[in-house]
Amino acid sequence: MAPRAGIFYDGRMKKSGASEGLSAAELISKRIADLGDWRGETLSRMRKLIKEAAPEAVEEWKWMGTPIWSLDGIITTGEAYKQVVKLTFAKGAFLKDPTRLFNSSLEGNLRRAIDIHEGEVVDAAAFKALVREAVALNQAKPSKAAQAAAKRAAKTAGVETAAPKTAKARAKVAKSAPKRAKSAAPLKKSAPQTAKLAKTASKAGKASPKTSKR
Numbered sequence: 001m002a003p004r005a006g007i008f009y010d011g012r013m014k015k016s017g018a019s020e021g022l023s024a025a026e027l028i029s030k031r032i033a034d035l036g037d038w039r040g041e042t043l044s045r046m047r048k049l050i051k052e053a054a055p056e057a058v059e060e061w062k063w064m065g066t067p068i069w070s071l072d073g074i075i076t077t078g079e080a081y082k083q084v085v086k087l088t089f090a091k092g093a094f095l096k097d098p099t100r101l102f103n104s105s106l107e108g109n110l111r112r113a114i115d116i117h118e119g120e121v122v123d124a125a126a127f128k129a130l131v132r133e134a135v136a137l138n139q140a141k142p143s144k145a146a147q148a149a150a151k152r153a154a155k156t157a158g159v160e161t162a163a164p165k166t167a168k169a170r171a172k173v174a175k176s177a178p179k180r181a182k183s184a185a186p187l188k189k190s191a192p193q194t195a196k197l198a199k200t201a202s203k204a205g206k207a208s209p210k211t212s213k214r
Contacts, residue, residue, distance in 0.1 A: 024060050028059055031043070035080055039080045042085045050131055053127075053129075057070065066078075075138070076088060086114070088105065088112070089113070090134075091134065092110075094110075097112070101123070114127075
């Protein structure tokens with residue numbers, strides 16, 4: 001089967017038993033070794049620069065064999081194609097790029113990529129600055145785990161504060177009860193008088209025909 005244009009096969013399609021059980025870092029090292037040409041050298045150099053810029057970055061292996069570097073979110077991926085080594089920054093559109101390292105995927109609203117062709121050398125200082133900025137952007141917003149923890153804490157706090165609020169409401173109602181009873185007392189006291197007036201009016205109504213007959 002002929003490889004599709006733009007898809008790297010010589011590393012990704014070698015999924016033998018030797019690759020099973022390897023860590024992400026070992027798989028990335030194996031990818032670099034399997035490339036065995038300028039692409040391997042380039043990917044190895046960019047990997048070294050990422051580690052220098054973000055020593056705590058975690059190496060991952062996802063999406064059918066894509067090297068990924070993450071720290072509180074994805075920093076960049078590193079893919080090797082036939083004609084290019086591509087480093088795609090997950091939030092590249094939000095990063096300052098004064099030296100214009102980004103030269104691919106420029107039309108999107110989120111990602112930006114650096115395509116490195118044979119013979120090209122990316123400026124090390126500018127690239128490391130970009131990596132550090134990507135890490136800072138990831139850390140500026142709470143991670144999904146932190147957001148979930150904060151949500152659970154807020155929910156728990158809401159349950160704990162509901163009881164005092166309810167007790168306070170009950171106390172307020174109890175306190176206002178005498179006032180309501182006091183305001184209802186005049187109405188209760190005036191009820192007999194109202195009934196008496198109504199009875200008098202009824203007698204007057206019965207007497208009126210006799211008066212008109214005279």
